[in-house]
Amino acid sequence: MPVDFHLDFDLDPAGSNLPLVIAETLARGYQGRVSVGHVTKLSALPPEAFEAVGRSLTQAGIAVTVLPATDLFLTGRAATHLVPRGVTPAHRLAELGVLTTISTNNVLNPFTPFGDVSLIRMANLYANVAQIGTAEALEAVFDMITINAARLLGLEQYALDVGGPATLVLFDAVSGADAVARLSPAVTGWKNGRQTFLRPASRLLFGQQHQNLDGRLE
Numbered sequence: 001m002p003v004d005f006h007l008d009f010d011l012d013p014a015g016s017n018l019p020l021v022i023a024e025t026l027a028r029g030y031q032g033r034v035s036v037g038h039v040t041k042l043s044a045l046p047p048e049a050f051e052a053v054g055r056s057l058t059q060a061g062i063a064v065t066v067l068p069a070t071d072l073f074l075t076g077r078a079a080t081h082l083v084p085r086g087v088t089p090a091h092r093l094a095e096l097g098v099l100t101t102i103s104t105n106n107v108l109n110p111f112t113p114f115g116d117v118s119l120i121r122m123a124n125l126y127a128n129v130a131q132i133g134t135a136e137a138l139e140a141v142f143d144m145i146t147i148n149a150a151r152l153l154g155l156e157q158y159a160l161d162v163g164g165p166a167t168l169v170l171f172d173a174v175s176g177a178d179a180v181a182r183l184s185p186a187v188t189g190w191k192n193g194r195q196t197f198l199r200p201a202s203r204l205l206f207g208q209q210h211q212n213l214d215g216r217l218e
Helices: 018-027 040-044 047-060 068-074 090-095 119-129 135-144 147-152 176-182
Strands: 003-007 034-038 062-066 100-102 168-171 186-191 194-198
Touching (some): 018 034, 018 062, 068 119, 090 100, 100 119, 100 135, 100 147, 135 147, 135 176
Parallel strands (some): 003 034, 062 100
Antiparallel strands (some): 168 186, 186 194
């Protein structure tokens, strides 16, 4: 079965477990069936070393999931100033051919004491931390919570095709990049053809009759 490791979760570039995972993946012929999460050590590597590891991950077919909320909250706590972000640059790994995704690790517990499990929020957070600002790059970030995530899970049918599973979420946005940039809300969604939630649009009441908290109409 596919395997997933949460490892290298600190900012010391030494002592990485990735070389062993890469070697074992190749030795066992497990390319495309291994993923790693966090790997915040990569954020502490200089460009040349980072690129070398990224190319090794590509060769081994190992996917990387970045967990920005937890990684930001837990790393760099010993710093008194210029606190490091501690978030591995997934977009740079993607440029090297690594399958990258963005997710949330823990919500409302000691590892991440806030959040709402919204992946679009994680994508927006990552874009801010990684200083991504172009529409093309934001679209690639959106892919990390949609297309890339489906590939990581081994979902063969994902696109909106005739005969495919009617599993989809609609966002109040004109594109993936727009959804990430504006933190667009999910409006509605379906799972295998069954509508599972509906979020009505907000209504502005300025200039209209509305009800006060005490029940009086104005």
